[in-house]
Amino acid sequence: MRHFGKPEEVSHMSRKLSAPLLNMANAVTRIFRKNSNDIPVPHIHSREHHQISRKHISRAALDVLYGLHKAGYDAYLVGGALRDMLTGSEPKDFDVVTNATPEQARDIFRRSRIIGRRFRLVHVMFGRDMIEVSTFRAHNREDDQAGHSLNDEGLILRDNAYGTIEEDALRRDFTINALYYNIANFALYDFVGSLKDIERKQIRMIGDPEQRYREDPVRMLRAARFAAKLGFDMAAETEKPVRPLATLLYQVPSARLFDEVLKLFLTGHARASFASLQRYSLFDVLFPETGKRLHDSDQRDIWQKLIEQAAINTDARIAQQKPVTPAFLYAVLLWPSVHTRLEKNLAKGVPYAPAMAKAAGQVLNEQIKVTSIPKRFSTTMREIWDFQGRLDNRHGRRAEALMEHPRFRAAYDFLLLREHAGEIAPGLGDWWTHYQQADSVEKEQLVRSLGQQSGGAKRRRRRPPRQT
Ligand code: ATP
Ligand code: MG
Numbered sequence: 001m002r003h004f005g006k007p008e009e010v011s012h013m014s015r016k017l018s019a020p021l022l023n024m025a026n027a028v029t030r031i032f033r034k035n036s037n038d039i040p041v042p043h044i045h046s047r048e049h050h051q052i053s054r055k056h057i058s059r060a061a062l063d064v065l066y067g068l069h070k071a072g073y074d075a076y077l078v079g080g081a082l083r084d085m086l087t088g089s090e091p092k093d094f095d096v097v098t099n100a101t102p103e104q105a106r107d108i109f110r111r112s113r114i115i116g117r118r119f120r121l122v123h124v125m126f127g128r129d130m131i132e133v134s135t136f137r138a139h140n141r142e143d144d145q146a147g148h149s150l151n152d153e154g155l156i157l158r159d160n161a162y163g164t165i166e167e168d169a170l171r172r173d174f175t176i177n178a179l180y181y182n183i184a185n186f187a188l189y190d191f192v193g194s195l196k197d198i199e200r201k202q203i204r205m206i207g208d209p210e211q212r213y214r215e216d217p218v219r220m221l222r223a224a225r226f227a228a229k230l231g232f233d234m235a236a237e238t239e240k241p242v243r244p245l246a247t248l249l250y251q252v253p254s255a256r257l258f259d260e261v262l263k264l265f266l267t268g269h270a271r272a273s274f275a276s277l278q279r280y281s282l283f284d285v286l287f288p289e290t291g292k293r294l295h296d297s298d299q300r301d302i303w304q305k306l307i308e309q310a311a312i313n314t315d316a317r318i319a320q321q322k323p324v325t326p327a328f329l330y331a332v333l334l335w336p337s338v339h340t341r342l343e344k345n346l347a348k349g350v351p352y353a354p355a356m357a358k359a360a361g362q363v364l365n366e367q368i369k370v371t372s373i374p375k376r377f378s379t380t381m382r383e384i385w386d387f388q389g390r391l392d393n394r395h396g397r398r399a400e401a402l403m404e405h406p407r408f409r410a411a412y413d414f415l416l417l418r419e420h421a422g423e424i425a426p427g428l429g430d431w432w433t434h435y436q437q438a439d440s441v442e443k444e445q446l447v448r449s450l451g452q453q454s455g456g457a458k459r460r461r462r463r464p465p466r467q468t
Contacts, residue, residue: 010241024051039166040191047186050195052077056085064109064133064213065183071108074165076180076189086198086231092267096133096195097168097180104296105133138163139171166191173212173219173240174226175204197235202226213241217248221260224280228264228272234280243281250285254372261286261371265329268318270311289366293336299423303336306421313417327380328410330373334416338385339423340361352389357468360385380407387411388418399435399447412436419441 054062061077062274068075075098081091098105099329106112111125112133122133138161163171165180169191172178180189188195197204203226203229205212205219220242223234234242249257264273277283277440284291293303310332317324338359345355367373373381387407394402402408416429435446 009148032464040165040169041191042166042169042180042191043195045188045190045195050188052082052085052181052186052188056091057081057092058129059133060124060129060131061096062183063126064096064124064131066098067108068098068100068105068133071100073098073104075183076165077335078168078180079172079177082179082181082188083194083198083230086179087197090231094131096131097136097165098133099136100133100136101162101167102133105135134437135162136165136168137161137171138167165189170206172206173222175206175217175228176202176226176232177208182231200236201230201232203230203232203238205238209238210241210245213245214248217252218248218256218260220256220280220282221264221277221286222248224276224282225260225264225273228276229267229269231272233330237450239280246281246285249282250370254368254370256369257286258373262326265311266318266324266326268315270314271308274307274311287333287367288370288371289337289363290333293340297336297340298456299336302421302423306417306423307332308421309417313413325377325380325410326373327363327377328379328384328413330367331381331384331410334367334381334421335385335414335418337366348367353386356386357382380410383407384410384414388415391415391432393445394431394435394450396447400443 037042057077058067059306061081065075075096077094078097079095081094084091091154100108102114102122105122105124106114109122110122112122114120116121120135124131124133146393152467163334169178173196175192175194177194178192179194180191181187182189191208193204205223223238223242226232227234233239254434264270264277274283277286278294283294290307294307297303310329314324314329338356341359342356345358348354350358364373364381366377384407387405388411390402391411405411412429412432415424415432418424419426419429431446435443438446
């Protein structure tokens with residue numbers, strides 16, 4: 001899911017860039033021209049002076065590093081994996097950079113291939129592991145632009161220029177992501193004060209923050225995510241442009257934003273990510289309708305609690321290595337506006353099923369303008385929402401039939417969240433909890449008891465018969 005400099009996204013984005021933004025891209029180039037004249041000198045920490053050990057690097061990554069080294073190339077582990085190792089978390093993946101071109105790197109490894117058309121990387125396969133190898137890259141210098149107007153191609157060409165390790169370091173996003181571990185001497189190379197920032201727990205943009213957010217607005221989400229994941233703060237000048245520039249995210253392809261939302265919410269730190277997004281005014285950009293409900297509805301505390309609890313539950317599931325699905329997450333994130341629209345439709349006298357179908361359709365249509373939602377997830381989301389109106393319908397054999405539905409479990413979890421958040425009175429959730437644990441005799445008793453009691457399990461709203 002790496003988009004850093006990939007041609008597909010860059011070209012997609014550049015098509016959408018407006019003229020002022022392209023001028024900003026030009027300004028970025030100038031800044032980097034200045035930087036690349038001003039070559040940073042690395043602090044080199046020899047193997048006995050840093051904590052990166054080969055023990056923590058995957059076999060596959062070591063094989064790639066050694067393979068390149070033996071073939072006579074420079075080979076470094078770079079970026080997120082080093083950051084994670086130094087902050088005590090398990091790296092998700094290992095990225096390698098080298099001075100070998102993609103063709104040269106591919107020729108070294110049997111199971112490898114070049115991917116990307118303009119921005120080319122090598123994927124090296126080791127069993128189920130994949131290591132991504134990229135060639136040192138530079139921001140373009142002004143002279144590279146000779147003959148290239150700032151058209152759609154401009155950004156792409158700049159992005160693909162090979163460079164030196166120093167240039168490669170300067171075009172990364174944050175200092176904490178710009179460390180290099182050299183397999184030739186096991187030393188750690190720090191070009192931009194990365195170690196100091198890790199120690200100070202600071203997220204600091206390399207270069208001018210505003211320019212670099214304009215160049216790639218996703219960096220704002222990345223900053224918020226790393227702040228959440230690592231428990232770091234943004235440096236003041238890195239934080240300052242985020243709120244004013246947040247709406248630049250609307251220019252990013254929706255599929256890329258969907259991927260970013262998953263990284264924010266489905267990698268074990270959803271609770272902190274939600275807080276971080278709200279703190280930096282990014283949540284309202286990603287989820288505009290929900291954002292509104294969280295600000296100005298009378299139920300805002302309920303919605304805040306609903307999302308927070310869902311985030312806490314998601315983190316707990318990931319910690320226990322249980323599966324999580326984007327559909328459930330998105331069903332929760334969009335529920336405040338589904339609910340609001342549903343109520344409006346019902347108030348107009350529309351029967352429940354079409355009222356829900358319409359609300360869901362409207363909300364999904366609005367949301368996919370910002371973050372895409374693959375069909376397989378939106379179908380499940382609709383089922384979870386739809387189920388909320390059916391869980392009270394438990395007479396006769398209905399409870400048993402509902403329980404057998406593949407979406408029952410998610411819908412039940414969703415109901416518990418709504419009760420917990422105080423959106424609906426408790427009772428129905430408990431009934432279903434008992435029902436699921438009951439043997440057949442107890443089940444019959446539970447269903448029979450429905451006729452006699454009018455208590456907790458009663459729905460707030462009587463729903464007309466379901467229309468199909
Ligand atoms: P994680 O894998 O936990 O999401 P990561 O830092 O490894 O974090 P990747 O998306 O895997 O992030 O990218 C690898 C490296 O590429 C980063 O560490 C950073 O140096 C660089 N990078 C990624 N995205 C960008 C970006 N948008 N702008 C500049 N550099 C980037
Ligand atoms: Mg990574």
